[in-house]
Amino acid sequence: MITPEQSAMLALGVPVIGFVLVAMSGRVPNLRETFTLLTALVTFACVAGLYPAVMRGEEVRFALLEVMPGVPLSFRVEPLGMVYALVATLLWIPNSLYSIGYMRANHEKNQTRFYACYPLAIASAVGIAFADNIFTMFVFYETLTLSTFPLVTHKGTTDAMRSGRVYLGILLTTSVCFQLFAVLWIYVLSMGDAPAVESINFTVGGVFRDGLASNRIDPGIVGLLFFLYIYGIGKAALMPVHRWLPAAMVAPTPVSAFLHAVAVVKAGVFCVIKVTVYVFGVGTMQLYGLGNWLLYMAGATIIVASLIAAFQDNLKKRLAYSTISQLSYVVMATALLTPLSIMAATFHIVAHAFGKITLFFAAGSVYTAAHKTQVSQLDGIGRRMPATMAAFTIGALSMIGVPPAVGFISKWYLIRGVMERGELPGTHLDEIFVLVVIAASTLLNASYFLPIIYRAFFKPLSDEDQKHPHGEAPMPIVYALCFTAGLTLLFFFWNKPATDLAEMVRRAVS
Amino acid sequence: MSDEPKTPGTSNRVLIAWLVGAAVLVAIVAVDYTVHHHAHFAADGIDVDAMPEFFPVFGLVCGFVLVLISKTLSIALKRKDTFYADD
Amino acid sequence: MQMTDLPPAAVLFAGALLLPLFKGKWRFAVALALPLLALADSWAVITEGGASFIPFMGMTLQPVHVHAATPVFATIFCIMLAGGVLFSMNDDRRVELTAAFVYAGGALGVAFAGDxxxxxxxxxxMTLGSTIIIWSGRQNDSYGAGLRYFGMHALGGVALLMGIIxxxxxxxxxxAADPLAFGHFSAMVDGWSHLGWDNAGMWLILVGMLVNAGAPPFSSWIPDAYPEGSTSGTVFLSAFTTKTAVFTLLVAFAGVEVLIYLGVYMAIYGVVYGVNANNMRRLLCYSLVNQVGFMLIGIGVGTKLSIDGAAAHAFAHIVYKALLLMATGSVLAMTGKFRLGELGGLYRTMPVTMWCLIIGGLSISGFPLTSGFTSKSMVVQAIVDESSRMAALGEPHTYLIVTWFLFQAATAGVFLDACVKLTWFIFFQKDSGLRPPDPPWNMKAAMIAFAFICILLGVFPGILYQILPxxxxxxxxxxxxxxxxxxxxMLGMLGFSGLAFFLLLPILKRGSYIHLDIDWIWRRFIPRFWKEVLLPLLQQLDNAQKAILESLPGRGMRDANLPPPIARRMGNMWAVSVPVFLIVLMLLVYLVVYFVIPTL
Amino acid sequence: MELIRHNLPALIVVTPLVIGLLTSIIGRRGLGWWMAMGTTAAGLAMSVQLLVDVLAQGDRTVEYLMGNWPVPFGIGYSVDPLNATVLLIVSLLGAVITLYARKSVASEVPAGKLNFFYALWLFCITGLLGITITGDAFNLYVLLEISSLSTYTLVAMGKDRNRRALTAAVNYVVLGSIGACFYLVGVAYLYMATGSLNIADIAERLQPIYASWGTEAPIYQKTVITGFAFMAVGLSLKLALFPLHGWLPNAYTYAPSSVSALLASTATKVGAYAFIRVIFTLMGVGFAFGRLHTDVALMVCSGAAILVGSWLAIRQTNVKKLLAYSSIAQIGYIALGFALANKDGITASVIHLFNHALTKGGMFLALGIVMYRVGGTRLSDLRGLGRKLPITMGAFTAGGLGLIGVPLTSGFISKWYLVSACLEQGRYELAAIVLVGSVLALVYVWRVVETIYFGKREDEVNVREAPASMLVPTLILVGASIYFGVDSSFTTHIAGEAADFLLKVKP
Known part of the structure; x- marks a missing residue:
């Protein structure tokens, strides 16, 4: 029987072992894919094995090594990180299955490099999820960027390289110029005999409370640090640092699906929640009114990204802008700074991941079976690929937030979070703004997803398409997208693991 | 009305219909005269609706007024029915 | 498992899943049987008073609950679905029929919703089902209309959701013991004038429901979306959405005065726009708004009689509006034309359709011996009763008197509009030369059945009255x-408004026009504004950012073969002079720093 | 054994000098390399032992008197944690690069001159070690000239590959001589004021002069600060601190690969050491920074170095030159660290001396392999090499990540301490410059990485991976640069000791 600590270590280590195995078995594709799937399953098992311990409220923490004196790579498993780790490792399983179908059907090159980079990205994601201090989080944040770069530029074309530059440029620039700045600033403030900051470890309630209470630190500085952090986490794709996400769509679809609907972007919003809750502290932020600007910035991002999405003809680009918009939902929920809204943010990580990965899977399925990338080419495709487009429809409904898809549940918590904030004294301008944004974005979401569904199911096939018959995509692809679509529906009716964890986060906040 | 179809047999039926219509209207006027209408809002001193032949007149006037309002609005709001399709 | 454990809506959802499995006659049989089964189940639940509970997010859901108004609405929803199925059966519209079952299931679910x-x-x-029905219409603008329809209802849905939360x-x-309970918001009636954060929830719920009821300023979605359905699709559409909204308003907001004003506006709006309408089904949609206005007035007055009247009128209205749409749908199906100006003289070959249309038209106007008369007059009577009660108490009640007169005026108007005008232009006026036969037997059967119900309820109102709240x-x-x-x-008013129609016939000539409505804002103004102002602006921003991002490393790559002037100067092979100059300069700087700055 | 151990400070300098002389005479054919290799390996062992000894001492210093003449009359060697570290850097890099040099040099330098090459090589190392260990200001000048003169010649030996090596060497001679002269002038001024050449002694004798400052009759005021100004400029030039970096890019670019690596990883580091020594030990930080505000000048120069150096690096097409400009930027980091004069700053400086030597050395070695296999180091020569030379290019990329300062590379550790130091001093703008510098580093490194992995080769020559004798040193350096990024306990410890030592002697 292994202890939770060992299980957590394995969750970090197994993907690395998987990386080695995959890299070595490049000559035997079947073996390589077996290793990929096995690694995915074992990693998920390791993370899932932590669930009971987390639910019991056990302290699961360990340190790998001390990189610098007083700055260790240390880890602690807590509910919020658990949510992200579970989502990332769970969805890696269908994604591996999907990748096999996709990469083989499309005869992609350099498949070993492709499969080898995935486990590294997953290990980074788990590292981010379980990070116990801001340094560890930053380290794995960067390794995630770097390990996904080869995936983004997989095709190796000029276009891929240009996009890769944008991807790397924005993510590294923001993280180095802003996040690292903030990390170091907090680190420096945490030194000395009467430090302004309690520690660089994630602390329930934030690390600035004492410093602020005893006037050792100016609230303005805390606000500035928060700003640096928010824009230092470029992966959250808050405008105007969102451009990397559409650029990354040049990658093969499994990459877009997994990294840019689940692992990478969720790492961004997860970090936003994490630092808000465990570094800045919801109570502190509320007391000094530090998060209000973010509410408006996130709201604007939601609306503007949706508007842009509505005018993208490229299906993946449209999904990318939709992702930008949905990510800002999480950010906005976080910025509401109430226990329930933090819970909503946490839950939306799960809800959006399930829906969006389904949508990307469907896009890739269409590309594989019909070689179509544009929305305007999709007329009548629902009759040829009913499973794919049905899954797409479920994903779209989840994005719009209509029952019976899981997106509705997070909307429910989000609005309850707004209500909870409404009980605080003060004007209700912020709350009304958020409600208006939610309403408008529902409308906009509908406006760019429904046309696709209409085209797919209600328009006749074009004459050109009539001549090129095709059916569904290969079976692994269909299985994978049915699985995630099923999750999207299932989690509307039964979402206990996610809500229980989110509930624990809520209790930690309040 | 004048450009009624001249198909044999049908013109008679149309004529009969017109006559029946007219007769019904006359009958309504006649019967209404005999019926006692009590005022709905007597408590407020409004007894105009208790007057004989109030409702036939009311119906006629309402018909006129509503149609005229519609037509007036129509002047400003009328568009070709391909208006939105032209986008 | 007992019958009462089965939510009636589930029967219809199961039907939606089952139907695609059947073909031909079996499909027909199953599709016709299921609504009747749902009806039986509904009544089983109603008699036993269902109560089942499901835990949800820490609270309890009550998916089967019998409200006072549930029997009447559940009954008519089932009957309506059966009638619609019968009407649509000659045309194999599988997607539409499945969607109709989902749609009706949603409506039935709302009727039994306890929370x-x-x-x-x-x-x-319901929103999902009805959107699919509109899309299945495959008319010219079905797609856009469906999208706008969904958008409108998504917006209403969000308002509703926010309000609920x-x-x-x-x-x-x-x-509160039962925080999710769906019942009457007495606070709204008692203190509704306070528009603050405290009552924001109820206001938002009200708004959400009113959007579906087609209340101003969102009335235009009805005439925009419904005529884009297929012949049978529009029949389904007319029945459920607005009436479900009426049901929820009736449960939650009976006696809320603002509903009266909205209702009056709708009643008049429906007539005024109806007079100008040229599309026969759009005309009926306007009259639908007008009729829902009557129901809102009934709910707003809030006495027992007026509520009964609103419920009864909803029941009657579903039947005769479906009948009217079936009749016009038959005309459309047989001629392919929907503009009044292009029709005429059809009385020769479509007598059954004509008589059904006339019966429906008389019903909608509340003509004696039709269902409209027995239901609408309850609301009229309730206004008078409430007015005298308030007069006795000395409370202000002028608005009720005004409402009464406007109500009657709108009644007269709708007769002119939906009965006389429609019949005249379709079946009489000039001869269009069209000689279509009556529609297939199933359509005729559906029409005749519904016409029969109209008359039946007109003659024996007690049948309906005994299931009222x-x-x-x-x-x-x-x-x-x-x-x-x-x-x-009624006779006096209706007869002479009909006379007014014939007197004004010369100015009622039809042309191919539509009339602008509020929806101009989101159909024309906002898209134009976006396309011509906002989008170019955003694109500029986007381009600028893109240019910066891609030029940084990119430019270095491109012109790297030719070092830029500054690099050339600094890296020049032969120039020792520049570095030496810099050395001297640095020495000077240091001397200045050392000599001058400390003394400053 | 005890004798050797006692005389380590002298031996570490004298051994390469003597063997170098021998090499020039008998070091023909392969023997030259063997002699150099043996010497540098012994030097490495000695410097390790010396570091251990220093850290074992209570006062963290090992004094040694040449010929037992007491200071200030004789030449005294004084080893403390700072120069023990620098000694380690020089001898470590010397040894590893010598290991690498055999094949590389043989392919770039005519066989007949190999004995001279290795003799100069050892002289250069002698000079660098001597500068580091000596406690005498004038002796420092002498050793500076030894290392410089041998370096000029070593650079010029690249002429057989590219004639520009000669002009680069000439430039270097002119500018390097000016720098050395300036330093000498400075020493002369100080001698005038204090009558001493021993660094510690000068520092002591300067105290009364400082004390007289601001009084009615200041003693030697102008003499001292003029001397300081000359020394500062001279050392800035040796250090290649912006804007006095003009000699560096071409010297690095056109020298033989091994020489570039040695220069890049040690020569400027020793210059930096000398500057630190002059400021902290000789002048005293309180005077140099507190009164003369040298720190402001240094901060301006180093900030500009980071930005301009990186920017110019972005625009290069020759990867060697690109790395040379990158070095200018990295020197900015080092200078910035000690200009901040707090513990983290000096720690950052010393760590970066070490880390950058490893990283940049490793990258130059990798480029040397490219030179060896492909025959050029222009960007176009590197196209698509990722598949042909996977290990070499992997090492280059890993080194590049270190230059950027990606976490878990040693460059990140340096940057961490440096930015912390900036923030502790409230110098937010400098912290921002450091971080922006990282981003610029990303740009220039990524240009190369993209070329390596995504570039399309026009010629389909069959390039094989390098021989082990070149590959192993490269991997040692890059591996060490990664290792010290993951576990920095060694570097942070010795750098912390050095910082403590320097700040303790603050007057």
Whole structure:
């Protein structure tokens, strides 16, 4: 029987072992894919094995090594990180299955490099999820960027390289110029005999409370640090640092699906929640009114990204802008700074991941079976690929937030979070703004997803398409997208693991 | 009305219909005269609706007024029915 | 498992899943049987008073609950679905039929919803089903109309959801026993004028429901979306969405005065726009708004009789509006034309359709011996009763008197509009030369059945009255409904407004026009504004950012072969002079720093 | 053994000098390399032992008197944690690069001159070690000239590959001589004021002069600060601190690969050491920074170095030159660290001396392999090499990540301490410059990485991976640069000791 600590270590280590195995078995594709799937399953098992311990409220923490004196790579498993780790490792399983179908059907090159980079990205994601201090989080944040770069530029074309530059440029620039700045600033403030900051470890309630209470630190500085952090986490794709996400769509679809609907972007919003809750502290932020600007910035991002999405003809680009918009939902929920809204943010990580990965899977399925990338080419495709487009429809409904898809549940918590904030004294301008944004974005979401569904199911096939018959995509692809679509529906009716964890986060906040 | 179809047999039926219509209207006027209408809002001193032949007149006037309002609005709001399709 | 454990809506959802499995006659049989099964189940639940509970997010859902108004609405929803199925059966529209079952299931679900969440979930399911029905219409603008329709209802749905959550949160805060309960918001009636954060939840719920009811300023979605359905699709559409909204308003907001004003506006709006309408089905949509206005007035007055009247009128209206749309649908199906100006003289070959249309038209105008008369007059009577009660108490009630007169005026108007005008232009006026036969037997059967119900309820109102929310009140009223005075009021008014139509016929010539409505804002103004102002602006921003991002490393790459001037100067092979100059300069700088700065 | 151990400070300098002389005479054919290799390996062992000894001492210093003449009359060697570290850097890099040099040099330098090459090589190392260990200001000048003169010649030996090596060497001679002269002038001024050449002694004798400052009759005021100004400029030039970096890019670019690596990883580091020594030990930080505000000048120069150096690196097409400009930027980091004069700053400086030597050395070695296999180091020569030379290019990329300062590379550790130091001093703008510098580093490194992995080769020559004798040193350096990024306990410890030592002697 292994202890939770060992299980957590394995969750970090197994993907690395998987990386080695995959890299070595490049000559035997079947073996390589077996290793990929096995690694995915074992990693998920390791993370899932932590669930009971987390639910019991056990302290699961360990340190790998001390990189610098007083700055260790240390880890602690807590509910919020658990949510992200579970989502990332769970969805890696269908994604591996999907990748096999996709990469083989499309005869992609350099498949070993492709499969080898995935486990590294997953290990980074788990590292981010379980990070116990801001340094560890930053380290794995960067390794995630770097390990996904080869995936983004997989095709190796000029276009891929240009996009890769944008991807790397924005993510590294923001993280180095802003996040690292903030990390170091907090680190420096945490030194000395009467430090302004309690520690660089994630602390329930934030690390600035004492410093602020005893006037050792100016609230303005805390606000500035928060700003640096928010824009230092470029992966959250808050405008105007969102451009990397559409650029990354040049990658093969499994990459877009997994990294840019689940692992990478969720790492961004997860970090936003994490630092808000465990570094800045919801109570502190509320007391000094530090998060209000973010509410408006996130709201604007939601609306503007949706508007842009509505005018993208490229299906993946449209999904990318939709992702930008949905990510800002999480950010906005976080910025509401109430226990329930933090819970909503946490839950939306799960809800959006399930829906969006389904949508990307469907896009890739269409590309594989019909070689179509544009929305305007999709007329009548629902009759040829009913499973794919049905899954797409479920994903779209989840994005719009209509029952019976899981997106509705997070909307429910989000609005309850707004209500909870409404009980605080003060004007209700912020709350009304958020409600208006939610309403408008529902409308906009509908406006760019429904046309696709209409085209797919209600328009006749074009004459050109009539001549090129095709059916569904290969079976692994269909299985994978049915699985995630099923999750999207299932989690509307039964979402206990996610809500229980989110509930624990809520209790930690309040 | 004048450009009624001249198909044999049908013109008679149309004529009969017109006559029946007219007769019904006359009958309504006649019967209404005999019926006692009590005022709905007597408590407020409004007894105009208790007057004989109030409702036939009311119906006629309402018909006129509503149609005229519609037509007036129509002047400003009328568009070709391909208006939105032209986008 | 007992029958009462089975939510009636589930029967219809199961039907939606089952139907695609059957073909031909079996499909027909199953499709016709299921609504009747649902009806039986509904009544089983109603008689036993269902109560089942499902835990949800820490609270309890009550998906099967019998409200006072549930029997009447559940009954008519099932009947309507059966009638619609019968009408649509000659045309193999599989997607539409499945969607119709989902749609009706949603409506039935709302009718039995005991809590706000169940209500909302079914509410949204209805939106999905009805959108698919509109899209299945495959008319010119079905796609756009469906999209606008969905958008409108998504917006209403969001308002509803937010309202629900606000209310639930407040109730949780107050420690209410059943925070999710879907029932009457008495607070709204007692203190509704306070428009603040405290009542924001109820206001938002009201707004959400009113959007679906087609209340201003969002009335235009009805005439925009419904005519884009197929012949049978529009029949389904007309029945459920607005009437479900009426049901929820009736449960939650009976007696809220603002509904009266909205209702009056809708009643008049429907007539005024109807007079100008050229598309026969759009005309009926306008009259639908007009009729829902009557129901809103009934709900707003809020007495037992007026509520009974609103419920009865919803029942009657579903039947005759479906009948009218079936008749016009038959005309459309047989001729392929929907503009009044292009029709005419069809009385020769479509007598059954004509008579059904006339019966429907008389019903919608409340002509004696039709269902409209027995239902609408309850509301009229309730206004008068309430007015005298308030007069006796000395409370202000002028608005009721005004409402009464406008109500009657709108009644006269709708007769002119939906009965006389429609019949005249389709079946008489000039001869269009069209000689289509009556529609296939199933369509005729559906029409005749519904026409029969119209007459039946007109002659024997007691059948309907005994399932109304307040049966006692209705039974009292049944005794006076056919007083000579009532009959003569209607006959006089309707007869002479019909005369007005013929007198004004010269100015009622039809052209191919539409009339602008509020929806101009989001159909024309906002898209143009976006396309011509906002989008270019955003694109500029986007391009600028893109240029910066891609130029940084990119430019270095491109012109790297030719070092830029500054690099050339600094890296020049032969120039020792520049570095030496810099050395001297640095020495000077250091000397200046050392000598001058410390003394400053 | 005890004798050797006692005389380590002298031996570490004298051994390469003597063997170098021998090499020039008998080091023909392969023997030259063997002699150099043996010497540098012994030097490495000695410097390790010396570091251990220093850290074992209570006062963290090992004094040694040449010929037992007491200071200030004789030449005293004084080893403390700072120069023990620098000694380690020089001898470590010397040894590893010598290991690498055999094949590389043989392919770039005519066989007949190999004995001279290795003799100069050892002289250069002698000079660098001597500068580091000596406690005498004038002796420092002498050793500076030894290392410089041998370096000029070593650079010029690249002429057989590219004639520009000669002009680069000439430039270097002119500018390097000016720098050395300036330093000498400065020493002369100080001698005038204090009558001493021993660094510690000068520092002591300067105290009364400082004390007289601001009084009615200041003693030697102008003499001292003029001397300081000359020394500062001279050392800035040796250090290649912006804007006095003009000699560096071409010297690095056109020298033989091994020489570039040695220069890049040690020569400027020793210059930096000398500057630190002059400021902290000789002048005293309180005077140099507190009164003369040298720190402001240094901060301006180093900030500009980071930005301009990186920017110019972005625009290069020759990867060697690109790395040379990158070095200018990295020197900015080092200078910035000690200009901040707090513990983290000096720690950052010393760590970066070490880390950058490893990283940049490793990258130059990798480029040397490219030179060896492909025959050029222009960007176009590197196209698509990722598949042909996977290990070499992997090492280059890993080194590049270190230059950027990606976490878990040693460059990140340096940057961490440096930015912390900036923030502790409230110098937010400098912290921002450091971080922006990282981003610029990303740009220039990524240009190369993209070329390596995504570039399309026009010629389909069959390039094989390098021989082990070149590959192993490269991997040692890059591996060490990664290792010290993951576990920095060694570097942070010795750098912390050095910082403590320097700040303790603050007057």
């Amino acid at each position: 706000l969440v169940t209500m909302f979930v079914f509410w949204e399911v 606000i209310v639930v949160t407040q109730r949780l805060h107050e420690g 307040y049966q006692g009140e209705a039974a009292e009223y049944a005794k006076v409904v056919y007083s000579l005075e009532h009959v003569m009021v």
